[in-house]
Amino acid sequence: MRLISGSARLAGVTGWPVSHSRSPRIHNSWLARHGIDGTYVPLPVRPEDFAAVIPALAKAGFAGVNVTIPHKEAAFAVCTRVDDLARRAGAVNTLIFTDHGIEGRNTDGYGFVANLRAHGVNPAAGPVLILGAGGAARGIGAALQDEGANITFTNRTPERAAALAAALPPAKVLPWESREDALSGFALLVNTTSLGMVHEPPLAMDLSRAAPGLAVADIIFAPLETQLLADAKARGLKPVEGLGMLLHQAVPGFEAWFGMRPTVDEELYRIAAA
Numbered sequence: 001m002r003l004i005s006g007s008a009r010l011a012g013v014t015g016w017p018v019s020h021s022r023s024p025r026i027h028n029s030w031l032a033r034h035g036i037d038g039t040y041v042p043l044p045v046r047p048e049d050f051a052a053v054i055p056a057l058a059k060a061g062f063a064g065v066n067v068t069i070p071h072k073e074a075a076f077a078v079c080t081r082v083d084d085l086a087r088r089a090g091a092v093n094t095l096i097f098t099d100h101g102i103e104g105r106n107t108d109g110y111g112f113v114a115n116l117r118a119h120g121v122n123p124a125a126g127p128v129l130i131l132g133a134g135g136a137a138r139g140i141g142a143a144l145q146d147e148g149a150n151i152t153f154t155n156r157t158p159e160r161a162a163a164l165a166a167a168l169p170p171a172k173v174l175p176w177e178s179r180e181d182a183l184s185g186f187a188l189l190v191n192t193t194s195l196g197m198v199h200e201p202p203l204a205m206d207l208s209r210a211a212p213g214l215a216v217a218d219i220i221f222a223p224l225e226t227q228l229l230a231d232a233k234a235r236g237l238k239p240v241e242g243l244g245m246l247l248h249q250a251v252p253g254f255e256a257w258f259g260m261r262p263t264v265d266e267e268l269y270r271i272a273a274a
């Protein structure tokens with residue numbers, strides 16, 4: 001049994017609800033593997049309590065917390081400073097409590113790009129088509145641009161895609177109805193919509209016009225293999241699953257709170273997938 005001492009480092013994940021989160025499993029696996037005196041706990045926080053709870057956690061000795069739905073935008077307001085990706089994404093998923101205040105970062109885009117590379121996909125190999133224009137699309141779009149990628153957004157609600165492209169110049173916009181016809185012009189397709197997730201409708205995306213070698217990334221990780229990824233595999237394209245993004249986005253937070261940079265490997269993948 002792994003016991004913690006009176007001086008254990010503390011971190012956790014704030015969300016509402018938070019019971020579905022796989023982050024406690026990920027961080028506590030790393031803590032056990034490296035014999036670190038610390039723990040990572042789920043913190044169910046109602047939206048109306050978020051602004052009061054975060055400073056209280058800092059005062060109670062927490063090193064920081066992850067922030068998940070629905071608090072990623074609200075987390076922005078409690079920060080003393082934010083990193084460039086968080087500013088451009090308009091959302092924070094990692095809070096670090098320091099002597100100088102609360103530092104906010106967005107590591108979703110970092111996790112997405114690190115997962116692409118782990119699958120041998122170069123994010124700047126060619127034009128990228130991003131399905132969706134929500135919070136995840138923002139962070140991923142900004143991180144892909146930092147890698148030198150040329151990105152296009154397409155979204156059911158065109159106004160949201162247009163607003164996102166305007167916030168991330170020189171990103172382009174494609175009508176949602178044209179996403180299948182235009183596919184041959186792209187080297188990477190990314191699904192950031194919630195379509196294809198358990199209890200959600202499937203994503204309608206015919207891949208028959210894909211260029212050979214198209215990489216198809218889905219950020220949905222429940223199920224582990226979405227219909228989009230199964231279709232990509234069946235066509236001999238390059239599927240990139242979403243659980244790896246979740247594992248990689250956890251790395252910078254763990255390093256900041258617990259003082260060592262952990263690695264993402266097959267064992268962690270199996271633990272998080274179970």
Ligand SMILES: NC(=O)c1ccc[n+]([C@@H]2O[C@H](COP(=O)([O-])OP(=O)(O)OC[C@H]3O[C@@H](n4cnc5c(N)ncnc54)[C@H](OP(=O)(O)O)[C@@H]3O)[C@@H](O)[C@H]2O)c1
Pocket residue numbers: 108111131132133134135136137155156157160192193194195197201219220221242243245246247249
């Ligand atoms: N792997 C990871 O680490 C990771 C990280 C973050 C998020 N995620 C997952 O990514 C998904 C999106 O997260 P988010 O925070 O970006 O959510 P969000 O801000 O709510 O955005 C949802 C997106 O899905 C689109 N959408 C929803 N229903 C649709 C439908 N019936 N037809 C067409 N488009 C539809 C929305 O389009 P409209 O604008 O038209 O509504 C919007 O673009 C979630 O399932 C989340 O669990 C995974």
